[in-house]
Amino acid sequence: MAGDHVYATMRIILVCATGILQFGLCLHPLLTQEYRQRWLAVAAFIALACVTAVCCGWVLRRRPLPVALVVAGTAVVLAVSFCASAALAPDQRFQASDWSFGLVGWHLLLLLLDRVRTLITVLTAHLVTSMGLFLSAGVPDRATLGAAGAAAFGAVNVQLAVVVITRVLHWQTHEAMAVAEEKDRLVTRVLTAQQWEQGQRSLFADQLGSTLSLLAGLADGELDPRDSDTQRRCALAATQLRRLFAENDDMPDPLVHEVTACVDAAERRGVEVSFAISGAAVPVPSQVRHELTGPVVTALSAARIRARVSMLRTDEEVRIAVVADADDCAGLVIESTGRVGVEYRVYGEFLRLEARWRKQQS
């Protein structure tokens, strides 16, 4: 996720900043200034250092902080804030010896960076408590109050600025990621469309392959239209094309529609075809339909004068048979496919072909 990266990076920066602030700026006053209860101040300092150290374990691995750690850490930090303030004499608050006020804010920021509402609430509570403690010791003079206000305002402002920057970065990254994702999706769509077009082209090239070379041969005069082999190739191509057109029609009984188209193509050549159907329409997968009608195309294109096409359909199987008079069956290529069994034999001047598809037992 985009936002997680922003938060992870910001936390690393915060953990470093907190460490530098604590040991670079706050250690010095702790060691040099006078405190009401030094041990309490030192304990608070160590507790804060521990919170930072524990957070490092997750932050440096760019992992979000677990809820338990956040809750415990926030409680410890608030307690530290109270103890460190208590260790100070009232007139030392918001002065050089008050090292804890700003630092506690940074710790809270580190713990609650991605929970903005909680962060604001806790920061406000921290500010109100500190101010409360400051004012409870009696109303200070104007200069002291001004200095204290400026210190508190400065520290809180910088921390809020960090929150705002993080939110803006988070939002912008999110936007950028969305745009990039949309772009990726578009690229994928374009690629898919290109592949589909390629597939269609090669499919049609496959289906039209023999037709194109045949037409080219006829146009160039390489093939003689009077030649019986050329005539048979033309018959085959015409029947294949007719089936190709029928294949994609949306008909209630597509199998009959497709076979009728093949029969029609043969009849146009002058072959007398009788076509009989037994049984009602059964659902046939389009690939199986293609495999069933393929052999019919080949057999019909070889028919000379008469052909019988029959379709026998039951709940268990579909059988399409062609019995035709054919003078030269040597060149016919008829093969069984995976699902459709094709039986093909020549009896004298007749060829018989049967394509048979048995439904899978469900």
Add this chain to the structure above:
Amino acid sequence: MAQATELSAVIVDDHPAVRAGVAQWLVTGTPPIQVAASGDDVRVAWAGAGATADVVILDLHLGGPTPAMGELHRLVQAGRRVVVYSMRADDEIALQCLELGALSYLTKAEGAEHLLEASVTAASGRAYTPPSLAGALAGDRSATRPALSARETEVLVEWFQSESKDFVGQRLGISPRTVNTHLEHIRIKYAMIGREAPTKAALLARAIQDGLVQVDDL
């Protein structure tokens, strides 16, 4: 006298062109069949010359939307030998006609050759199974259908697929006569199921006479 032994038929069809064509086929066929009467109403088969014709060639769709199953039933109950000649290749209707007692069911896509053979065969009280009817029988999956042997089913399918008994014989290594015997056997099995009809009883009697079945088999 030759005239007395000549077969006669009555044609019931609502299209004059079909009646004329069928009459022409019958008269010029071998053997020729006399057309006793023809008309667009089944009454021609009950009155006048039509009442005594050997065969009734009946179109199932006489103008109305529903097939004339009632007319067929009455004719068959009266012992008339009926060849149904229909526009529609509907397996279910074909099987219903056999159940009622029709001796043959032909579609109009099947030509003169089958109609002549069906008429001559029906005139002698025997059943004729044209290829389309064989297809309907081969695809019959009704619960009441008779049990056919594997060879009988093969004969039905091959006859439906090739329309040639010579070809069926060649394919299955049997004579065309044996092909016929199988087809007749199948029709006898069908005659023994379903409701009674005089033509069915006559068909069975004929089969015993022809030695196709034994009395004990019935």
